[in-house]
Amino acid sequence: MTTSTNGAFDRKPFIAGNWKMNMDHVQGITLLQKLAWTLSDAKHDYSRVEVAVFPPFTDLRGVQTLVQGDDLDIAYGGQDLSQFDSGAYTGDISGQFLNKLGCKYVLVGHSERRTIHNESDDVLNAKVKAAFKHGVTPVLCVGEGLEIRQAGTHVNHTLEQLRAGVAGLTADQAAELVVAYEPVWAIGTGEVAGPEDAQEMCAAIRAELGQLFGAETAAKTRLLYGGSVKANNAAAILRERDVDGLLVGGASLDPAEFASIVRFESQLVTD
Numbered sequence: 001m002t003t004s005t006n007g008a009f010d011r012k013p014f015i016a017g018n019w020k021m022n023m024d025h026v027q028g029i030t031l032l033q034k035l036a037w038t039l040s041d042a043k044h045d046y047s048r049v050e051v052a053v054f055p056p057f058t059d060l061r062g063v064q065t066l067v068q069g070d071d072l073d074i075a076y077g078g079q080d081l082s083q084f085d086s087g088a089y090t091g092d093i094s095g096q097f098l099n100k101l102g103c104k105y106v107l108v109g110h111s112e113r114r115t116i117h118n119e120s121d122d123v124l125n126a127k128v129k130a131a132f133k134h135g136v137t138p139v140l141c142v143g144e145g146l147e148i149r150q151a152g153t154h155v156n157h158t159l160e161q162l163r164a165g166v167a168g169l170t171a172d173q174a175a176e177l178v179v180a181y182e183p184v185w186a187i188g189t190g191e192v193a194g195p196e197d198a199q200e201m202c203a204a205i206r207a208e209l210g211q212l213f214g215a216e217t218a219a220k221t222r223l224l225y226g227g228s229v230k231a232n233n234a235a236a237i238l239r240e241r242d243v244d245g246l247l248v249g250g251a252s253l254d255p256a257e258f259a260s261i262v263r264f265e266s267q268l269v270t271d
C-alpha cells in the first residue's frame with residue numbers, strides 16, 4: 001500500500017496562495033498567523049509540501065517580520081515586479097526591493113496583469129529576467145481565455161506565452177522557474193478545469209520546456225495549476241503526473257480552507 005500521488009512527486013509539491021488585492025497589512029498578519037497555527041496543529045511537514053503566500057506589497061514588511069519572528073517555514077512573494085531596477089517608474093516595485101524584504105518568489109504575468117494592465121509578452125519576459133537578476137524566483141503565469149479554449153487553440157496559445165516568457169533564460173534558470181497554468185475562464189468563476197485539462201496543459205508545457213532547455217531541465221521545473229481550486233478538488237488535480245502544485249486565489253483567504261489544500265495528501269486514497 002503506497003500513497004497514490006502524481007507519480008511520487010520527484011518535484012516538491014508547491015501550494016501558493018495569491019491574496020490579490022485583499023487583506024490590508026493588519027488583516028494580512030492575522031491571516032498568516034491563523035494559517036501558521038492551523039498547519040502547526042496539523043503537524044504539517046513543510047519538507048514534503050512547500051507553502052507560500054503572495055500578499056499585497058503593503059503587507060510584505062509585516063509578513064517578513066512575522067515569518068522571521070516566529071521562524072515560520074512559509075515562503076512569501078510579491079504579486080508583480082518592475083522590469084527595471086530603479087528610477088522614475090512611479091508606482092512600480094523593483095525586484096531588488098522584494099529581495100530585500102526576503103521574498104523568495106514573485107508572480108509574473110498573472111492574467112489580471114496581462115488584461116487589466118495590458119502587460120505584453122516582451123514586458124513579461126523582461127520581468128522574468130529582472131526577477132532572476134535580483135535573486136527572486138519568478139512564477140510565470142500562462143493560460144487561455146474562454147474564446148480560445150472554445151476554439152480549441154488553447155495549447156498553442158499557452159505555449160506561445162510560455163516561449164515568450166522564457167526567451168533567453170539559461171537552463172539553470174528554467175529549472176528554477178515555476179510556471180502556473182491558469183485558464184482565465186476558471187479564475188474566480190467556480191469553473192475549475194478538470195484534472196485532465198490541467199494535466200494536458202502541464203504535459204504540453206513540460207514538453208515545450210524540454211524542447212527549449214532539454215528534458216533533464218524540464219523534469220525539474222515545477223508546474224502549478226490555478227483556477228477555482230478548493231479543498232474539495234485540490235487532491236484530484238494534484239494526482240496528475242505533471243501537476244506539481246496549485247496557485248490558489250479566493251480559497252487562500254480562508255486559513256482553514258487553504259490549510260486543507262496544503263494538506264491535500266491526507267485526501268489521497270491509498271491503493
Ligand SMILES: O=C[C@H](O)COP(=O)(O)O
Nearest residue numbers: 018187188227228249250
Ligand atoms: O492566482 C490565482 C488564480 O487567479 C486563481 O484564483 P481563484 O482561485 O480565485 O480562481
